[in-house]
Amino acid sequence: MKEQIQPSTVRVFIALAPPDDAKEELARALRPAYAAYPGMRWNRIEDWHITLAFLGELPVGTVPLLRPPLAALAAGRSPVELALRGGGHFDERVLWSGVDGDLEGLHLLASEVRAVAKECGVPFEDRPLRPHLTLARTRRNDPACVVEAAAGLAAFSGRRWRAARLHLVGSNIGRGPGPIHYRDIEAWSFRRRDEGRGGPGGRQAPGVSDGGAATP
Helix, strand or coil: CCCCCCCCEEEEEEEECCCHHHHHHHHHHCHHHHHHCCCCEECCHHHCCEEEEEEEEEEHHHHHHHHHHHHHHHHCCCCEEEEEEEEEEECCCEEEEEEEECHHHHHHHHHHHHHHHHHCCCCCCCCCCCCEEEEEECCCCCCHHHHHHHHHCCCCEEEEEEECEEEEEEECCCCCCCCCCEEEEEEEECCCCCCCCCCHHHCCCCCEEECCCCCC
C-alpha cells in the first residue's frame, strides 16, 4: 500500500456563507438555468460563499498563524446583514449572484480580515473587493450560456440574512481535473450583538435569518 503524500501547501481564502434558507431561495431561482445549461460547471450549493480575502497558495505551516487573530476579530464583531440580489458574469465565463445589504460593513470587514493576514506576514494580491457569490463556470467555446443565465437572474431579490460566522477555507483548485471542493479549516461566530441592530439584546429583526454553520 502506497503512503499518501500530504501536500505541503493549501489554497486558502477567508469568506462568509449564506444560511441554508437564502441558498435554497437562490437555488429555486436557478432551476431554469440548471435545466437549460447542464454542461456548465455548477458549484455545489454547500460550497457557495462570499470571499473577503483570497490568500492563494500558502505553506501548510502558515495557516495556524491566522487562527488566533481571526478568532479574536470575529469575537469582537457583530454580524453583517446582507442579501443575494441579481446576477452577472465575469468575462462571459463565470456566473455570479450579486450581494446587497450592508455593503459598507462588508467592505470594512474585508479590510479588517486583510489587515490580519498582512500582520501574519501572509503575502497576497490585495485586489479591490467586488462582492459576489460564484455560481458556475463555463468553457471558452460556449460563453452564451453564462450571459443568458445571468440575464435570468436579473430580477432575483433574496431575503435579508446575517452572516453568522467567519470562515477560513481551503480548496483543491488546480489539484487535478475533478470537481472543485471547499472545506472549512475553521470557522468562528460573530459574537458581538449591537443594540439597535436587530433590537434590544441583539434579537434579529423580522424577516432576517441568521447564517448557520454552512460550509462556504
